[in-house]
Amino acid sequence: MCNKRNKISRSVAAEAKLILLISMRELIPIALKALVGGAFVVAFSLVAESARPKTFSGLFSAAPSIALASLFITSLMKGPSTATAQAAGMLLGSAGMVAYCLLGIFTVGRMHALAGSLAAFLGWLVVAGGLALAFIR
């Protein structure tokens, strides 16, 4: 009885160790993507800040900052095929981004910028989500 219990607790401990190891292995690329993605966002936002007029500055608000960081790290760590699949998802997401900005012009004009820009997320969600449901299996 005691032997059986020991065996079970040992196998549970081994499994927990394996899960921890896998999560640690996944945690490194996630942390790297967060760090590099954050740095690229800051770099592009500084270019946006220095640009005038505001329509020109807006180009850099929709720059591929997060995409550059994520696809580069994915391509290096998981290979180009995984990065290509992510880029295909990004193509659908970019249609959502266009919808976000189009809706944002109206919502920001009618509400305050914070409420308007949050309401415009609905445009991204509907278009990107709809395309994902239609094309991603």
Added chain:
Amino acid sequence: MSRLSSLPRLGREPVGLSLEKIREVSLRETAVRFAFGALVSAVAALVALRFGPHVGGLFLAFPAILPASLTLIEKKEGNEKARADAEGGIVGAIGLAAFALVAILLLPRTGSAALLLALVAWTAVTLGLYFGARGAGLLR
């Protein structure tokens, strides 16, 4: 102040980059933008891990910094300027599609070097569309 180009239209601000304006950006604003960027990058990675790379990829074109940018612009320069920023965002977002297309075509052949060409595609499409639309009077 370095000027990229300017269009001789009355009442329209010329296009340019003003490096002095970067000095006006506070450390807090930079930290907020870094946090937004890091958060969305981590969410995209976690979603890709759980639901696959296609679904995770959607978040690579997520309007991560626009809410923060629009709010800060409205606070500093008014609602009209915030809306102008969103107008430019449409052009940048079309450029994102060009970035993704080039990445899809070239990543399997050239690996991560494809991303450099994808960035060139984003720049070319975005600037081409922007100056085209401005010339046609569609953008301020």
